[in-house]
Amino acid sequence: MKNIVITCLSLAVLGLVSCKDEKKETSDTPSEITETNQEDVNTMKKEEGKIVSFELEPKSDTKATGKVSFRELNGNVSMKALVTGLEPGNHAIHIHEKADCTSPDGKSSGGHWNPTFEDHGKWGDEKGFHRGDIGNFVANDKGEGTISITTDLWCIGCDDPNKDILGKAIIVHQGEDDFTSQPSGDAGARVSCGGIIE
Numbered sequence: 001m002k003n004i005v006i007t008c009l010s011l012a013v014l015g016l017v018s019c020k021d022e023k024k025e026t027s028d029t030p031s032e033i034t035e036t037n038q039e040d041v042n043t044m045k046k047e048e049g050k051i052v053s054f055e056l057e058p059k060s061d062t063k064a065t066g067k068v069s070f071r072e073l074n075g076n077v078s079m080k081a082l083v084t085g086l087e088p089g090n091h092a093i094h095i096h097e098k099a100d101c102t103s104p105d106g107k108s109s110g111g112h113w114n115p116t117f118e119d120h121g122k123w124g125d126e127k128g129f130h131r132g133d134i135g136n137f138v139a140n141d142k143g144e145g146t147i148s149i150t151t152d153l154w155c156i157g158c159d160d161p162n163k164d165i166l167g168k169a170i171i172v173h174q175g176e177d178d179f180t181s182q183p184s185g186d187a188g189a190r191v192s193c194g195g196i197i198e
Contacts, residue, residue, distance in 0.1 A: 099195030
């Protein structure tokens, strides 16, 4: 009789220990998954950085439109632009002072963004250049062109007025920037405009 009682008690204890272990494994698993997922989300957000994207609208009675995106990551800002509806050939693209594209000729966006008050020039020129002097790109026979640039001289929504591109505009010009004519490179009419706003 004693043996039967001891055997029953032993089985009961084993059953409780097994159940306890099963619950522990079950309760640990979701918290590990949650923590891993949160790490993945944080990593994705960190890698994504700040992004501003917008469309370009036609100006000066043209059909020039496009899309522009800026992405800030690890202290650098990358810009990518795709423009369509252009005349084939070289076209200038600049950052202008104001995110105002309301006028039919795009002049409501003001002049080139030049917070450091330098002469107009080619990007990176030792003699000086505007922070908005992006440069030229080529439109193909279909009137499509792309350009990209990465720099640490820009930021998106930071506290440095010499770097912050928010509140400015992208302007695409009818012609090519000669990099020497002051104050804007003699690039012709403004054919497309888009405000850099969040």
